[in-house]
Amino acid sequence: xxxxxxxxxxxxxxxxxxxxxxxxxxxxxxxxxxxxxxxxxxxxxxxxxxxxxxxxxxxxxxxxxxxxxxxxxxxxxxxxxxxxxxxxxxxxxxxxxxxxxxxxxxxxxxxxxxxxxxxxxxxxxxxxxxxxxxxxxxxxxxxxxxxxxxxxxxxxxxxxxxxxxxxxxxxxxxxxxxxxxxxxxxxxxxxxxxxxxxxxxxxxxxxxxxxxxxxxxxxxxxxxxxxxxxxxxxxxxxxxxxxxxxxxxxxxxxxxxxxxxxxxxxxxxxxxxxxxxxxxxxxxxxxxxxxxxxxxxxxxxxxxxxxxxxxxxxxxxxxxxxxxxxxxxxxxxxxxxxxxxxxxxxxxxxxxxxxxxxxxxxxxxxxx
Numbered sequence: 001x002x003x004x005x006x007x008x009x010x011x012x013x014x015x016x017x018x019x020x021x022x023x024x025x026x027x028x029x030x031x032x033x034x035x036x037x038x039x040x041x042x043x044x045x046x047x048x049x050x051x052x053x054x055x056x057x058x059x060x061x062x063x064x065x066x067x068x069x070x071x072x073x074x075x076x077x078x079x080x081x082x083x084x085x086x087x088x089x090x091x092x093x094x095x096x097x098x099x100x101x102x103x104x105x106x107x108x109x110x111x112x113x114x115x116x117x118x119x120x121x122x123x124x125x126x127x128x129x130x131x132x133x134x135x136x137x138x139x140x141x142x143x144x145x146x147x148x149x150x151x152x153x154x155x156x157x158x159x160x161x162x163x164x165x166x167x168x169x170x171x172x173x174x175x176x177x178x179x180x181x182x183x184x185x186x187x188x189x190x191x192x193x194x195x196x197x198x199x200x201x202x203x204x205x206x207x208x209x210x211x212x213x214x215x216x217x218x219x220x221x222x223x224x225x226x227x228x229x230x231x232x233x234x235x236x237x238x239x240x241x242x243x244x245x246x247x248x249x250x251x252x253x254x255x256x257x258x259x260x261x262x263x264x265x266x267x268x269x270x271x272x273x274x275x276x277x278x279x280x281x282x283x284x285x286x287x288x289x290x291x292x293x294x295x296x297x298x299x300x301x302x303x304x305x306x307x308x309x310x311x312x313x314x315x316x317x318x319x320x321x322x323x324x325x326x327x328x329x330x331x332x333x334x335x336x337x338x339x340x341x342x343x344x345x346x347x348x349x350x351x352x353x354x355x356x357x358x359x360x361x362x363x364x365x366x367x368x
Contacts, residue, residue: 075128083109093159162188170273235316286315
């Protein structure tokens, strides 16, 4: 009887302990992504009265031209473009593709030359002999800017695309100075993209995935990356079409390229590059981003001289899909700052009647 009781007690205590661990992890995640500083701006947010993003914005518009640039190591960079004017170069996050930026093609190609890229190992871009990793992606950005002869460009990097922009700024300062006028970092991190207490586990999991691929087996991506799992990276009330797009892109990515891309993210540390970058910049994050939460964005803005910081309430990680109107306004405001028609992003958004309010923009970066 005592033995049965002991087994039962042990099992019960084990379940309680596991539940407590899960609860503690959930609480820690909530606190990490909802700190006091993530409470949002003073100005009211429309919340559930926010109009939905029109479904038509999620498909690439007519008139888009696609092409490929050959890299020095024999790879290719696939890109799509539309419009004329100042170049706007859009770099997506891990597992995504150039067409995740479809809303920006609709909203911005009437006044910019919008160029979106399949990063190396994603979409139709091919990996060269030097393989993957953020240094390779940064070199690809320099290669693209020079091959297309883009000047006075605005680089917009989302998540891993933002990390690529940071690495580009650090590794290619001459190309940055010659060809880039401004930088927008969207839902990204400057370092510790994986929390320190999870880094060891992340490395072991990725090493195991690499070994699995080397044995000729597939990763269980389709089983693990379910549509409900993808929904968690979005904020409040995302469009179902946006979730479907991210799910399809993620589950169709090559396994080996996925592992190597994630290893690059684990190793990412761009703090020195950020300190040295004097290019006008804006950093944007959503309060419900569980992948690169508000403190990660604030740390970038505090490190980059002259940077401005914007928190979008109730938004998650996929800001180009969740908040295209706000992102378009902030890009226009950043360009206004560069062109001198406004002294700051905050001043530029204050003079229009679009969604972002001036009190949402904080000048947190140090002086130039």
